[in-house]
Amino acid sequence: MAAYKEPDLNERRNAAAAAREKALAKLRAKAPVDPAVQAKRMAAAEARAQVQAEKRAALKEKKAREQAEKAARIEAMSSPPPGPTEAERKAARDAKYAARKARR
Numbered sequence: 485m486a487a488y489k490e491p492d493l494n495e496r497r498n499a500a501a502a503a504r505e506k507a508l509a510k511l512r513a514k515a516p517v518d519p520a521v522q523a524k525r526m527a528a529a530e531a532r533a534q535v536q537a538e539k540r541a542a543l544k545e546k547k548a549r550e551q552a553e554k555a556a557r558i559e560a561m562s563s564p565p566p567g568p569t570e571a572e573r574k575a576a577r578d579a580k581y582a583a584r585k586a587r588r
Contacts, residue, residue, distance in 0.1 A: 491499070568576070
């Protein structure tokens with residue numbers, strides 16, 4: 485039984501060229517794609533891309549809305565509640581004065 489012989493550079497190059505020629509021959513033997521079928525495939529691919537783009541935009545919009553809501557909640561929690569306005573203070577003072585008058 486003969487020992488294994490490592491292929492030299494020329495043998496590897498010839499093997500690669502033969503494989504390349506075989507692949508090209510197989511590709512050339514393949515029937516060309518019908519333009520109508522190709523157009524149909526392209527339309528389907530564009531439709532899928534459009535749907536994916538719409539989904540990405542909706543998701544991006546949803547994330548932005550949620551982030552804005554979260555920021556608003558944080559802002560509402562962190563800021564102290566506003567004090568009564570001048571008109572509210574005057575109304576409270578007048579109500580207390582009227583109640584005091586009514587007791588007499």
